[in-house]
Amino acid sequence: MRDGSGSGTAVSRRDLLSLIGTVAGSAAMYQATASLGFAADSGYRGPIALSGDVRGASVLILGAGLAGMTAAFELRKAGYNVAVLEFNLRAGGRNWTLRGGDTYTELGGFTQACEFEAGQYFNPGPWRIPYHHRALLDYCKRLNVALEPFVELNHNAYLHAADAFGGRPQRIREIKADFQGHVAELLAKTTAQGKLDEAVSVEDKERLLQALRSWGALDQDYAYKKNLISARVRGYAKGPGGGLDGGVGAAPVAGEPIELADILKSELWEYLRNFSQLDFQTTLFQPTGGMDMIGKAFANEVGDLIRYDAKVTRIAQDDGGVTVTYVDPKAPASPPQLAKADWCFCTIPLSILSQIPIDVGPRMKAAIDAVPYASAVKIGLQFTRRFWEEDEAIYGGISYTDLPIRQIAYPNSGLNRRGRGVLLGAYIFEGSNAYEFAAMPPAERVARAVALGAQVHPQYPAEFENGVAVAWQRVPFSLGCAGYWTEKARAEHYGDLCQIDGRIVLAGEHASYLPAWQEGAILSSLDAVTRLHHRVVKT
Amino acid sequence: MAPCLKHMTVAALLALASPATAAENAAPHPSGPPLSTGFKFTEDNGADLYTAVCQGCHMPDGKGAIGAGAYPPLAGDPNLAAAGNPVSVVVNGLRAMPPVGFMMSDEQVAAVVNYVRTHFGNNYPDAVKPEDVKVLRH
Numbered sequence: 001m002r003d004g005s006g007s008g009t010a011v012s013r014r015d016l017l018s019l020i021g022t023v024a025g026s027a028a029m030y031q032a033t034a035s036l037g038f039a040a041d042s043g044y045r046g047p048i049a050l051s052g053d054v055r056g057a058s059v060l061i062l063g064a065g066l067a068g069m070t071a072a073f074e075l076r077k078a079g080y081n082v083a084v085l086e087f088n089l090r091a092g093g094r095n096w097t098l099r100g101g102d103t104y105t106e107l108g109g110f111t112q113a114c115e116f117e118a119g120q121y122f123n124p125g126p127w128r129i130p131y132h133h134r135a136l137l138d139y140c141k142r143l144n145v146a147l148e149p150f151v152e153l154n155h156n157a158y159l160h161a162a163d164a165f166g167g168r169p170q171r172i173r174e175i176k177a178d179f180q181g182h183v184a185e186l187l188a189k190t191t192a193q194g195k196l197d198e199a200v201s202v203e204d205k206e207r208l209l210q211a212l213r214s215w216g217a218l219d220q221d222y223a224y225k226k227n228l229i230s231a232r233v234r235g236y237a238k239g240p241g242g243g244l245d246g247g248v249g250a251a252p253v254a255g256e257p258i259e260l261a262d263i264l265k266s267e268l269w270e271y272l273r274n275f276s277q278l279d280f281q282t283t284l285f286q287p288t289g290g291m292d293m294i295g296k297a298f299a300n301e302v303g304d305l306i307r308y309d310a311k312v313t314r315i316a317q318d319d320g321g322v323t324v325t326y327v328d329p330k331a332p333a334s335p336p337q338l339a340k341a342d343w344c345f346c347t348i349p350l351s352i353l354s355q356i357p358i359d360v361g362p363r364m365k366a367a368i369d370a371v372p373y374a375s376a377v378k379i380g381l382q383f384t385r386r387f388w389e390e391d392e393a394i395y396g397g398i399s400y401t402d403l404p405i406r407q408i409a410y411p412n413s414g415l416n417r418r419g420r421g422v423l424l425g426a427y428i429f430e431g432s433n434a435y436e437f438a439a440m441p442p443a444e445r446v447a448r449a450v451a452l453g454a455q456v457h458p459q460y461p462a463e464f465e466n467g468v469a470v471a472w473q474r475v476p477f478s479l480g481c482a483g484y485w486t487e488k489a490r491a492e493h494y495g496d497l498c499q500i501d502g503r504i505v506l507a508g509e510h511a512s513y514l515p516a517w518q519e520g521a522i523l524s525s526l527d528a529v530t531r532l533h534h535r536v537v538k539t
Numbered sequence: 540m541a542p543c544l545k546h547m548t549v550a551a552l553l554a555l556a557s558p559a560t561a562a563e564n565a566a567p568h569p570s571g572p573p574l575s576t577g578f579k580f581t582e583d584n585g586a587d588l589y590t591a592v593c594q595g596c597h598m599p600d601g602k603g604a605i606g607a608g609a610y611p612p613l614a615g616d617p618n619l620a621a622a623g624n625p626v627s628v629v630v631n632g633l634r635a636m637p638p639v640g641f642m643m644s645d646e647q648v649a650a651v652v653n654y655v656r657t658h659f660g661n662n663y664p665d666a667v668k669p670e671d672v673k674v675l676r677h
Contacts, residue, residue, distance in 0.1 A: 087607040107596070107604035311607055329607070351635035352608035372637040375595075404574045432575035432642055438595035440571060447569040473595050476606025480635060 042519050044135035047142075048526055050078035052537035057081070059532070060324055060339055062315070063347035064306045065093025067508040067521040069298035070139070071345050072305050074529050084302065085310040085326055085339060087477050091303060092295025094125040094478060095518060098380065098468055099290070106474035112442050115382070115466040119414070120422040122380025123291040124470035125481075126518050127409075127424075128152070131283045133519035135526065136294075140287070143297035150284040151412050153275040154397020160456050161402045164266030169399065169456050174258060175268050177217065177234035181224035182260035184216020192222065226256045271400040279517075286412060294518070310337075315344060315358040317503045343532060347508045347525070349373070351479040360501040367493035371510060373480025375434040376472045379405070379449045381425035383463040388423065389416060391459065403452045404433035425449040425467065429481070438471035445469035482509055482516035498528070505532050579642045585654025588647055592639055593655070601659030608635075614659035622667045623675060625652045630676045640676070645669035 059075050061068045064086035076082045098104060100116040116122070128150040129136055140147055155176070158169035190196055191208055200208055209222065217233040218224050231237075237255035244250060263269060274280055287293035299306070313336060314325035322344040325336045346353065351373040358365070388394040388410050396412040405426035414421065426449045428434040437445050446467035454460040472481035485494070498511050507521070507528040514520030575581040575591070582588045590599075596610040597603055603612040618624050629648050630640030640648045649667045656663040 107606050107610065108598050348607070352606075354634040355608040369634045371635070372632045373635045375637065431578045432580045432591075435580075435595055435639065435642075436574050436591045439591055439593075444569060444571060448571070448574075451569050471595065474604075479596075479606065479608050479610070484637065 041132045041134050042514065042523060044138065044519075044523065044526075047138070048074060048530055050074065050530070050533045052533070054079045054533070054536055057343065057536050058083075058341040059343045059345050060085070060322060060341035061305075061345045061347065062312055062324065063087075063093060063349075063508070064091040064299070064302075064308075065347060065508070065521060066095055066136075066295065066298065066518050067347040067525040068093075068345070069295070069302050070522050070525040071347070071507065071529050072302040073298065074526070075345075075533075076302065076305065078533060081341075082302075082305050083339060083341065084306040085312060085324065086306050086308050087311050087329060089308050090295075091299035091306055092292050094475075094482075095291055095295040096125045097121050097123050097290030097292035098470075104468070104470070105476075106442070106471065107476050107479075108474060110442050110474075112468050114380075114468045116380070116422055116468075117382065117420045120382060120420060121290040122378070122422055122424065122468060123286075124378050124380075124468075124472075126291055126516075127286060129285040129518070130279050130281070131285070132278070133517065135522045136519045137285070139298075139522065140285075140294060143294075143301065145293050145297045146288040147285040148288045148413060149396075150286040151396035151410075152280045152282065152284050152398065154394060154410070156392075157394050157397040157410070158399035158401075158408075158456060159268040159271050160399065161266050161268060162455065164268060165262070167455060169401075170258070170266075170268060171235065172271075172399075174234050175263060175266075176272060177230065178224075178257045179260070179263050179269050179272070181216045181218065181230055181233070181257060182263070184212040184218055185222060185224040186260075188212045188216075188218060188222035224257060226254045228252060228254050230257055231255060267402075274398075274400060288413065307339075312348065312356055315346065315356060315504065317344065317359045322503050342503065343536070344504045345528065345532065346504060346506050347521075349478045349480070349508065350483055350510050352477075353506075358504070360504055363496040364499060364501045364504075364506075367497035368506075370489045370493040371483040371485060373478070374430055374472075374482050374484040374516070375438055376430070376481035377426060377428040377434050377437040377445065377469065378424060379426040379445055379467060379469040380422050381446070381449060381453070381467040382420055382422045382465045383460075384420060384465055385463060386411075386414075386417070386419070386421035387459040387463055388421075388457065392457075399456060401456055403455060404428065404437070405449050405452045406433070408453055408456060420465070425453050426469075430484075434471075435473075437469070438473045442469045442471075445471065485510075485515060498524075500528075500531060500535060579644075580647060583647065583650070585650040585652075588643070588651040589654050589658075593651065596636075601655070612659075613655050613661070615661065619656050619661055619663060622652065622656065622663070622665060622671065625655060626667055626672055627675050630672060640672070645672040648672040 058081035061071050061084040064084050068084055072082050072084050098114045099121045100114055100118055102114045103111055105111040155173035157172050159172055159175050160169040188209055191205060213222060216224055217230045219227055219229055224230060231254035236252045238253040240252040241250035309328050310326040311329040312324055312326045316323045321340055321342050324339045327336050328334050350368055350371045354369045394410055395415050396410050398407050398409045400407055407427040409424035411421055411423060428437055446469050450460050450464050497506060505528045507525040509515055509517060509520040512520030512524040580592060582591045597613050601612060601614040603610040626648060629652060630638055632638035646669045649669050649672050652667045
């Protein structure tokens, strides 16, 4: 299957696709693509090949996050002279993990010392990788980053609303099964009464009824109610046991489904979409040991090119090349340094780039200035024991709540072990609470997360040990979580942001349609690298 | 917490907990004002809105902060002289600053702008009214 063009005996998948495309047109092409599994991917086409003589051209990369290090890796391989300037003392950017012994100082001077036990960690930034983020997955494979499953949907985790069900958290499986069961029953009744006859043919009517019974766990009368049919989906009041089960009997006992009206009123159904959306469908991954394993793996490849502690203050270009001025952020009064190159590959977040004098045309400058940065807060909490596993049989996954903390996410590794555990005690993205948490001192954020989380897990106050809280607005190297594009801003500015302006090209998640995703940073970088290379080889 | 307590059940711990043990284990008790209950801010006066929203970036003393980029100081900021400037920035955003006024009523925007224009060494007597905010929303 190496090459399908010559012999006619073997056809590669891509050859087959181009053949279908030629013969049958693009609609058929799309259909075939979808059925062969490409169309839902992020658009990654495999490792890029940069051929041609670069004649010693030099590229200065600004930022050693995933976009910058992807570019450094690929451009050096293609023969360029590469240097990287990085504001932080570490590589990775928003690809970041905090462990015991780390300290982190946010804007305003608040310093937190992470006191997690050895082996425990917390990812303040990205924390999951969807299966269709093929570029990131490919780099993980090429750079030997070990991955493990990230659990998005744990049926035994909770959905919680402070004002519903007396404030008691509900198991996801019960809300999901009962909501689906009641809806199936309603639709089955309507179908059986002939009210759908205009929409459903006679033959399909019977099939639909069968499907609803199967999908909704309905009984032979198309009813969703307390019985062992629904219990096999929603869970039992008493699960099947062994022997005589201590005298109470081993036979399973069904529980009473939650009324549809109560589910509707609770609005807990709203959270079910968190599991159905493409970005959150199984399988998702996380790097074993922390998200920063990816940044570290890149730094193993290109770390020798990176100059740390370099704060960019000016990006100039003329016909001869680019000149970037930078200072040591810890010694702002020290004399500015200059770095020169033929080309500048800038991955600095727009929140910061919009403040740096840069020689680009008015359209690119307008684009740089057009993107507000989202507010997000994540809080890691260490507890003396993994009570969510021991007491509540929750192994990995996420509970959702309407409390200001929004989510509680359980560790997906070290499962079923004794000893301490770190969970994500809050993940607040945008909205009033994200700002309110960012405006608090870090210790107050942690205290609030513990007090609020206790409404979901009453074990919190007794088991809590320590925590760290990262509010992205106060992160010195990004001043926000990610570019927050509106559709209007995209229509007006996105194209201009992605141009090569003279000798300067931009890349990063902000220059992608996958905002805040690492895949967006890498795809943007690969696209910019490829276009830059064509420009260099042609001129 | 004493190591011998680590593997005890919650019930056992609660039964045993003396006030001293509980205090030892508990997180510092949150002391701040109530948080908003929806997407929008519920704080209803300038001081509370500043504390809940603006000081995340512009800091409690209004002096801003400097990292790879900077959050500008509001203390002594000449751009506050014309009241329309801060109103427009709050409701429409500016560069990376999100349009936080989207999550506030006209009254709230007026209140927080008036607060900033009369604190941190600023002293502009002409108060912004909610009507002034309405016309500047894009």
